[in-house]
Amino acid sequence: MARPWLNVLAQVVPVPLGLLLSGALVWGATNADWSGxxxxxxxxxxxxxxxxxxxxxxxxxxxxxxxxxxxxxxCIEIKSNAGFPTALKLYSSSPNWPSNFQSFIDLKIEVGSGGTSRDCDGFTPHKSAFDGTLDEFVALHTDFRTGVGPWALAGKPPDSRSFRFAWEFSPSAPNGSQGVNTNEVSFTWEAREHK
Known part of the structure; x- marks a missing residue:
């Protein structure tokens, strides 16, 4: 025998149950954390x-x-590519320096602006860097610590310094200096960060 109240219940229960489930879904979606x-x-x-x-x-x-x-x-121009301030020095790295023949070569080095390699036209000296003999320069200025200078470079490329090297073979060079030659001389410029 059919029970009419079951039919009514079967028709009424799904509606509230469906509303309850859809509400739960909506609540879950709107309760998510917002982000950016x-x-x-x-x-x-x-x-x-x-x-x-x-x-x-x-x-x-x-x-x-x-x-x-x-x-x-x-003359020679030294250019800095550093992007920060540096201190520039000049020295010589000339191993196996022989006899005193170099003491008869007078050397004067000036630092300034203008002038380029093999062309000192336009060179303007700012100060003397060295005035002595080649022998003295090679013996006394052998690394950055003992080098001549320093000259400040601002660290805004291009920044440069020009150097003029002038030499004289001493008028009093003895007869025994005929046919004598120096070893190769290297002039080295080194820049280190200036703090």
Whole structure:
């Protein structure tokens, strides 16, 4: 025998149950955490460089057949590529320096602006860097610590200094200096961060 109240219950219960379930879904969706974000991409770190370059591809001096009293000069430009302030110094790295023949070569070095390799036209001296003999320069100024200078470079490329090297073969060079030659001389400029 059919029970009419079961039919009524079967028709009435699904409606509230469906409303209850749909409400739960809506509540779950609206109760989610809100969020927002922003990014700053492409970050890198690159070390700076205290790079130096000069405008000469050949030795400043290759002098032959000198006689007492002979003179000469040459210029060279030193350019800094550093992006920060540096201190520039000049020294010589000339191993196996032999006899005292170099003491008969007078050397004067000036620092300034203008002038380029093999062309000192336009060179303006700012101060003297060295005035003595080649022998003294090579013996006394052998590394950054003992080098002549320093000269401040601002760290805003291109920043440069020009140097004029003037030499004289002493008029009092003895007879025994005929046919003698120096070993190769290297002039080195070094820049270090200036703090």
């Amino acid at each position: 974000n922003t990014s700053n991409n492409g970050n890198t770190w690159t070390a700076g460089s205290a790079g130096l370059a000069n405008d000469s591809k050949v030795p400043m001096f290759d002098i032959e057949d000198m006689r007492p009293g002979d003179t000469g000069s040459n």
